[in-house]
Structures are given as structure tokens and as C-alpha cells.
Amino acid sequence: MAQTPAVSPLAPKDGFPAMPELPGVRFASHQAGIRYQGRTDLLVLEMPAGTQAAGVLTTSKTRSAPVDWCAQALQKGRGRVLVVNAGNANAFTGVRGEASVARTVDAACSLFGCKASEVYVSSTGTIGEFLPDERITDALPLVKDKLDGKDWLSAAKAIMTTDTYPKGATRTAVINGVTVTLNGIAKGSGMIAPAMGTMLSYVFTDANIPADVLQALLKKGVDRSFNSITVDGDTSTSDTLLLFATGSAGNKEPKSADDKDLKDFKKKLFDLLLDLSHQVVRDGEGATKLVEIRVTGAASDRAARAIGLTIGNSPLVKTAVAGEDANWGRIVAAVGKAGEKADRDRLCIRIGGVEVASNGLAVPDYDETPVVAHMKGQEILFEVDVGVGKGKATVWTCDLTHGYIDINGSYRS
């Protein structure tokens, strides 16, 4: 087993943000002893009646039992209770996994007096081991007595697996004159223990927004944030992003995601999702550099994102970044591999703002000094114009280092 990593060098300099209370949103964490000892591994969160729910779940064909459950619950679009455990993903556990979810949901709805479809369950940790769900159901009454709305930091810590720092973000937005708050927490890409089911994120707001509108907003926001980051291109069995709106702010209810009253809320929601997703990639296993890849000139925004992710997932590009090598030839190769329309002879590449390749050719005698200096920094910028259209996208990744091999090559024992 690799030793516990220190905090990622890319962790936000300001630490965990000060996050305000949201009326009616109360939570507590607990040491349930699911896998870890001496740390919290269970988060229970209660929301007021009428809370609207939206969510985006992993596209994996081997998704976990809790994800199956969330997909079903989301069809009703209401939320009252969220139960998250770390240490065991309850994935690849068959009917026993489903039964674990059912028992947890039953216990939660009895205790909180709500419908089963208002309970959301997530599990993150080892794949293929049965979840000792009695440790969760036994703990639920104890946790209920501790519920409070203040300590978001503890909530973020309870859902960590081998993340090197807790992840949170907060924003305020104005909807038709009413100020609303958005609070989000996430866990990311720690995988020292084997096959952790990776990404979980929960966002809460007091805004009054119906579930269908919430879902449309979330779908749009996630494409530009969580779906635009990559650590190693490996999709988890458990990726879950849920957005809950309690409505306590009392703003006039918007009718659609295009409602102009939602302009500021949308902006702040996207911004918060981006913040959380960046915190996840900054905690990428073994990461020492954050890489932003801006793709322009693609056939569509979708094509631009596909090209960006192909660059961001290329082991050759990522090892070059680790080696502080401005190796744009590997970016060219990655663009070619993406399978999206690109004009080789109009391709332009800038590194740290310096054009190194233009119209399908190396820029002869470009000034290497600023490029070399840029590659030695902690935040790397690649700009790639593929010369065929107006599609654009920005994607974030991290470098591929010996740390990644250390973390993921260690034996489970």
C-alpha cells in the first residue's frame, strides 16, 4: 500500500471556503466504521419538504446499485434525505447490493418520515465487496440527533476516500430580485485503495426552482464542468452529481431553464460546478500540474470537447507535461486521433500564449524562453485551433507522473 499522500500541490491556496447555512438543510457526519477507522465515513443530510431534485449520473454500463437507485428516485424529482458512505462503492454486488440500498432507504424514510423516492443514497470506495449496510442503518438514529446546518467542512470530509483535501464551493445569485445561495461539496480522484468509484458531488440551494428546470440547468452546466475534466479517462461505476433546491428563498418560480430571471443563477451555478470540478482535477492522483486545453475552430462545441478530452487523456501529452516538455507534436498526434474533423494544414497551437505551430507547420525559430518557463509553472495552458469551424470548448486535466503509478500500482493487501 502506498503511503498516504500529502496534500496535492495544486490544492486551492485559500483552503476550504466559508459556506453559509441554508434554511432547513441540516446534516451530520459519523464514524460508521465501514472500511476506514478513526475517521468519519458517513454523511446524512436532511432537506425541507418540497425540495426539488436534479441529477447527472455515470454513463457506465456497470454502474453501482446506489446509482441505479438515484436514477429511479430522480424520476420523481423530490429530495428529503441524502445518505453517503465512503469506503465501499456497493458496485458489482448484484441483488445483495440492491438489498443494501433498499434497507438503507427504508431505514431513512421511517426515521425521517418521508417517501422512499425522496431518499438518495451514494456509496464510494472499493468495488466488488458487499456493503455492511447495518453499520449505516444502526448509525442513522445517532446521526439524526446530531443534525446541524453549519459545518460544511465536516460534510465534505466525510465523503472523501483518498482525496488529499476536502472540496467545497459557495456562490450567491439573484433571481428576480431575490438573493439565493448555492453550496456544493465534491469528492474526487483518490484511488490508492483499489478501484474506488470516483466522483461524487452534491449541490444545495435555497432557490425556488422546479425539478425539470433544475435538471435542464444541471445538464447544461455539467457539460462545461465535470464532463470537461479528466484525470485518467477512466469512468467510474459511481459518478454522481445531485442538485437540490429547497425553495426557501421564496423567489418567483421560473417556468423554464431559458427564463431570463435565471440568467445570474445559471452563471453562478456553472461557476460553482466549474470550481468544484477544478478542485477534483487539482487532486488528480499524482498531479503536479493543472493543464487547461482550449480548443477552437472545431466543427461544433461537441467536437471541440471531444478533441480537448483526447488531448487531455493522451498519456504522451500528460507525461510530456510532467517532464516540462513543450512537446506540441504529441498534441498534433492527439488531435489526429480524436476522429473529429480537423484541418491538418490549418492547425495552430499556442503554449502559454506563444504560437509554436501555425497553419500546419512548426513556427520557425519561435522564442523558446517563455515557453520553457511556462512549462515549468504549475498551471499550463494549451490553445489549439483546428481550423474547420466555430466550435469551441475548454477542458482540464493534470499531468501523468510517477506518483500516479505509485498510487495505482500498489498492491491492495
Add this chain to the structure above:
Amino acid sequence: MAQTPAVSPLAPKDGFPAMPELPGVRFASHQAGIRYQGRTDLLVLEMPAGTQAAGVLTTSKTRSAPVDWCAQALQKGRGRVLVVNAGNANAFTGVRGEASVARTVDAACSLFGCKASEVYVSSTGTIGEFLPDERITDALPLVKDKLDGKDWLSAAKAIMTTDTYPKGATRTAVINGVTVTLNGIAKGSGMIAPAMGTMLSYVFTDANIPADVLQALLKKGVDRSFNSITVDGDTSTSDTLLLFATGSAGNKEPKSADDKDLKDFKKKLFDLLLDLSHQVVRDGEGATKLVEIRVTGAASDRAARAIGLTIGNSPLVKTAVAGEDANWGRIVAAVGKAGEKADRDRLCIRIGGVEVASNGLAVPDYDETPVVAHMKGQEILFEVDVGVGKGKATVWTCDLTHGYIDINGSYRS
């Protein structure tokens, strides 16, 4: 620059095979000084009039100028001369790259008295640098004087970049009572110098087979061999596989790829392609283990291959292999990510022949001893049944080690 690697621990135990002469096929290598000093970097090969040609080229959208040229030449289906240089990929070199190819082709057809469309050119090495083609054209008359049909080992060596061993294979087959020979050479995945355009392979036979039949056979064979291996999932700008048939064996000409006279030839051709492709993956950068992934129960053979390649490209699976960790949870996650139909609850996984997961569940208390021993070996076998149909495929990859990071993270200079 990382130090020159020793020979891969996975190199074939028997070394380079004894390869017979093929009537009319003559070749020579040369120190043209294109990038390397003190080693050969140019291969020129002459074939008799009437030689039929087939080829499979990279699907990259940023393919190199020589690949563009080969695509055009292959439309005529004839071959007389092959010119290959190492050290410079002539990729991302725009019109100057095209002009380099044109000058090389012109020089070759003047010297050998053939048509331009009968000349094939390949370049492998750094991307984005202009090819000093005068070093090739100046050398051509000198090389022509040295042509001989014997030394296939030297031919294989001349096309290496940072391969750790030369790659060759030979087979004989019987077509309608006539014995024919197949000789192939390949270069693989050495990428110490930046962005080498990776895979090149050339196969020669004295069989009498028309170009269209040859193309159909090659297409089929490549799916099961070169298109079923992966080192890092990065597609090169230069991947080229050419198959030439001189016809000197004088067998009765087959009319189609389904001709039953071709049964043995097909078998031996596929076998030779598989041999060469395995030699390439065994020389994967930093590789210490060869991994065979057999996928069964998929919706189609194509789906099975896609699932196999997703497993084979997963950094989490590959680092687990490097760490000798039988971490089948990562295989489950990779199956889910592949996007092909799979029944999570019927998924079965065997490692080294031992069932570790069955019908969507961990096999309780399976005997870990033989699995642990298997993972410590040099050749690893994963068998995955995804439980939805009869599609099957086998895919080969290598582990992801610190050696890969060392080789690809080193600065170019």
C-alpha cells in the same frame, strides 16, 4: 533525455528469426544521417515488376505526408520500390513535407525505372521537423549498388527508432499445391525522442495474388492483429502496414479473398501479422508484462474488441498489472466505460484461468494463491465474459510502469 533502454524483458526469447530470400526482392540499409549518427536510418527495397500491393494506413486526421502518398499509390495496387527513413516522421510539415515526398519518389522512379505510383515512402521519427530529403536522394544511387536479398535483420534494424530490438517474422504457406513464403518486418513503440510517429510494418510474399484480393486479406488480418494491440492508446500520425506480393512463386491466381485455395495462406498471413504485432507490444515503452485480454459474450466481435481495447487502455488496469495486483474491480469499471452492451449482472472475469467474479458478483473466497502467482509472471491473461451475446475478440497490451513515465517525460533536448 532518458538513457537508452536495455532490451525489453519481453523480447522474443529466440531473437530475430532466420528469414529466407524472396526471388527478386532486394534491399539495403544505409547511414544517411537524417537524425541519428553511427547507425543505419534508411532502408531501400526493390521488388520485381508486376508486384501487387495492399496497405492499411493510420486513421489519424493529422496523418503525415508519406502516409498521404501511400494512400494515393495504393489506389493503383502495384509496388516496385519502398523507401523508409527513421529519425524524422515528415509529419506536420505542410507543403514542404509533400515536396520532400515528391522529390524522394521522383529520384526513386528515375533510378529504378518505374512509375511514381509504384514507389512507397515511409518516414518515422520526430513530428514537425522538415525532412532533409536530399540526404535520402543523395544516398539512393549508393544504396542501389548494395542491394541484396539476404540480410533481413539489417533491414529491420534500419527502420527502428527507439525500439529495443528488431522485429521480424516468416512463414510458409501452400496455395493450391505451391509453397509460398511470407516475410515481414515491423518497428514499434519506442518514443524516447519526442512524438515519434510510431508503427511501421512491411510484409513481402512471393505468392501470386492480385492487389484487390491482397487488400481484402490484409484488412481482415489487421483487425485481429495490429488493430488489437495497444500500448498507450495513442494513434500515430504515421502508422503504415504494407503487404507486397511478387507472384514469383507462380501459384494459380486466386479470384477472391474467399477462394478456398487461400485457406492456408490466410492462416499463415494472420499468424505472421499476429507475431509481428506481438513483437511490437512486447517492446511497449517501459513494458514488463504482456497482457492478453480475451473478451467473450459481447453483442458482436466489434463490440468485444472495443471492450477489450477499453480494458487494455485503462491506466488503472495497466498500473494494477504493473503492481501485480489482481484488481478485477478496475476491469469491471473499464467494461462499463466501453459503452458497448454488457450485462453487469452476468459479467464473469477469470484471471490466469481462475474465476474471480461470476454473474455480477465477486466469487466468495476464491483461491488467491494461483492468482497472486499468475500476476507475478511475465504473461498475464484476463478473460472477460460480458454476458450478452456471442461476440468475441482478443486484445494485447502491456503494463504501465515508471519506465513509461521516464521515457516519455524526459525533455527533448
